[in-house]
Amino acid sequence: MNQPLIWLHEEALRVTHPVFRAAPEGTRAIYVWDDEYLSQLDYSLKRLVFMYETLCELPVEILRGDTVSIIKQIAPSILYIPATTKPHITSTMSKIKSVANVEVIPDENFVTITKAADIRRFFPYWNMAQKTAFQKNGGIDA
Amino acid sequence: MQQLQTDFQSRDSLISYVKTLAPWAKGDPSPIEGGRQNAELKLASIDPKAYGETRNFGDGKITRLSPYIHHGILSLSEVRNFALSKCGNPQEITKFIQELAWRDFWQRVLTEHPDWAWNDTEPYKTGFTASDYADHLPDDIERGETGTTCIDAFIKELVTTGYIHNHARMYLASYVVHFRRVKWQAGARWFLQHLLDGDIASNNLSWQWVASTFSNKPYIFNLENVHKYFGNLIDTSPDANKLLHASYEELQIRLFPNIKGAL
Numbered sequence: 144m145n146q147p148l149i150w151l152h153e154e155a156l157r158v159t160h161p162v163f164r165a166a167p168e169g170t171r172a173i174y175v176w177d178d179e180y181l182s183q184l185d186y187s188l189k190r191l192v193f194m195y196e197t198l199c200e201l202p203v204e205i206l207r208g209d210t211v212s213i214i215k216q217i218a219p220s221i222l223y224i225p226a227t228t229k230p231h232i233t234s235t236m237s238k239i240k241s242v243a244n245v246e247v248i249p250d251e252n253f254v255t256i257t258k259a260a261d262i263r264r265f266f267p268y269w270n271m272a273q274k275t276a277f278q279k280n281g282g283i284d285a
Numbered sequence: 286m287q288q289l290q291t292d293f294q295s296r297d298s299l300i301s302y303v304k305t306l307a308p309w310a311k312g313d314p315s316p317i318e319g320g321r322q323n324a325e326l327k328l329a330s331i332d333p334k335a336y337g338e339t340r341n342f343g344d345g346k347i348t349r350l351s352p353y354i355h356h357g358i359l360s361l362s363e364v365r366n367f368a369l370s371k372c373g374n375p376q377e378i379t380k381f382i383q384e385l386a387w388r389d390f391w392q393r394v395l396t397e398h399p400d401w402a403w404n405d406t407e408p409y410k411t412g413f414t415a416s417d418y419a420d421h422l423p424d425d426i427e428r429g430e431t432g433t434t435c436i437d438a439f440i441k442e443l444v445t446t447g448y449i450h451n452h453a454r455m456y457l458a459s460y461v462v463h464f465r466r467v468k469w470q471a472g473a474r475w476f477l478q479h480l481l482d483g484d485i486a487s488n489n490l491s492w493q494w495v496a497s498t499f500s501n502k503p504y505i506f507n508l509e510n511v512h513k514y515f516g517n518l519i520d521t522s523p524d525a526n527k528l529l530h531a532s533y534e535e536l537q538i539r540l541f542p543n544i545k546g547a548l
């Protein structure tokens with residue numbers, strides 16, 4: 144029977160990320176070493192080593208291949224993905240959505256902002272953010 | 286699909302393995318090591334109270350947590366919670382919390398406007414249009430051989446460690462865009478290759494901020510400013526940094542000749 148799966152990407156490399164709480168306990172977690180994706184980013188060796196040594200400390204399998212094909216092959220019942228703003232990852236995510244049932248899990252909030260912030264300049268944002276920025280968990284009960 | 290190795294005898298063997306996986310990747314590894322244990326050690330040693338007064342200085346009490354925060358090894362909230370636990374009154378660490386908030390702000394901006402990652406959000410306010418700026422980073426900058434000694438020192442640190450101070454990032458970005466008239470996108474791409482914390486939101490939008498395509502005026506600096514903040518760390522002598530040895534009024538005329546009056 145198909146099982147749930149966590150696809151971890153390079154912006155969510157910790158076991159306390161909410162993605163691990165969202166998925167059922169013991170869910171298999173993978174990171175995909177996707178040569179095409181990585182070479183497109185053109186990162187220097189420094190970045191790759193930093194990322195790889197971080198991955199090695201995590202309970203995650205590192206699989207090499209094309210991300211979408213690997214996920215298609217595993218065919219998870221549901222795929223949990225940490226939210227990100229990185230365009231390269233969000234575009235892969237859109238492709239994955241056509242082959243798997245995806246749930247995107249945001250990271251812990253830094254602040255609680257109810258009204259849409261004016262995002263052209265920092266200080267209108269800060270005026271709202273500072274109400275909860277000085278509170279533990281950004282004002283949210285953990 | 287091939288399962289990759291995650292167990293290594295030493296850092297050197299891990300590095301050799303990564304080299305075989307990515308033979309195209311340039312340069313050497315950084316002395317800064319990844320992983321949660323290293324992140325926790327760095328977190329334990331932060332001094333958020335002294336941060337406010339000293340953060341602009343090259344040897345100030347900055348945290349160097351950015352590579353860990355960028356990779357999600359530490360969450361921003363976790364860093365804030367830890368900083369709060371180290372002080373009696375949250376007002377003592379206002380500046381620190383505010384700087385953490387900059388990251389949250391940039392992330393929100395990019396979430397709302399993914400197209401701003403690589404496109405100018407507004408025109409340049411430099412008296413020039415985007416087409417006046419070069420598309421590519423000149424080789425001497427990439428090699429750290431510009432002939433302006435302090436700039437070369439910052440480049441060397443960027444390339445060898447993958448980390449530079451916020452102020453040094455501002456200087457380099459301003460140097461690339463305003464002193465060399467190169468598009469911010471070329472500089473942003475270069476930073477992303479090297480910075481261990483290289484993050485499209487914080488990086489590209491900061492470049493736009495320096496360039497003035499996401500701010501009201503261009504950010505410029507002079508040698509006096511570099512000397513004040515980094516004079517005890519690098520060579521800031523006028524002879525070795527002639528290009529930057531000028532007043533702000535002189536620089537404005539030289540860098541933005543089409544602008545009459547104050548920026």
Ligand SMILES: Cc1cc2nc3c(=O)[nH]c(=O)nc-3n(C[C@H](O)[C@H](O)[C@H](O)COP(=O)(O)OP(=O)(O)OC[C@H]3O[C@@H](n4cnc5c(N)ncnc54)[C@H](O)[C@@H]3O)c2cc1C
Pocket residue numbers: 340346347348349350351352354355384385386387388389391449450451452454455458476480482483484485487488489491492495
């Ligand atoms: C041209 C330019 C490019 C930049 N590129 C990046 C980048 O790719 N990735 C990145 O994380 N930051 C970037 N920054 C922002 C800032 O320089 C770094 O976050 C900071 O220098 C990291 O060092 P630190 O961890 O010692 O920061 P500290 O000063 O100790 O701050 C603690 C944390 O707060 C956050 N932070 C602090 N200042 C800023 C800021 N101005 N903007 C966003 N977040 C901030 C970071 O997560 C940082 O780790 C850039 C700034 C400029 C001017």
